[in-house]
Amino acid sequence: MLSSDNHKNAAPIDPSDLTIGDLLGALADYKDRPLVFRYDGRPVKPGYHVTEVKAGQFAALDCEANPESWSEIFVQLWDVDEGGPVHMSAGKFAAIIRKVSDHVALDQSAKLTFEVSDGIRPMELHCAAQPSVVGGTIEVELSPRPASCKPRDRWLKEQAAAGKPSCGESRCC
Incomplete structure (x- = not known):
């Protein structure tokens, strides 16, 4: 479900953020609306x-040598002004993802990462x-994907x- 929101008052992005399934589900009822991603x-x-x-499957060791594994989907956005006077519709975006899923297995619960570049600056992970309804558009606020320490995050x-307050001190490494 989309919220009716103003990006100036948007809540901070939860590090667990949304999945591709969450995003597609939220966009389903708004196919004809422009889809506007916001960053910086x-x-x-x-x-x-x-x-x-x-789509990728990853296996790693965290900083305490705990094994970690996860699925992640990367959507690369090229921030250029070459497609016309309006933003891509939510329906067109969903169709692109569906077309990809016809050829590549997309785990609907996978972590979702956006790679964004204007073709000049280096690509950034977000x-x-x-998504929220802002005027006649659907907006998705992107924020830089921060590094994290999984043992500290779990703690x-x-x-x-x-129900214990965190002291802000790092327990790991």
């Missing part, structure tokens, strides 16, 4: 392209907030679940 305090240009969608989650 501004919207992408109306001619932006989805230049690549890729996570996405829940903070345990503290919150136990």
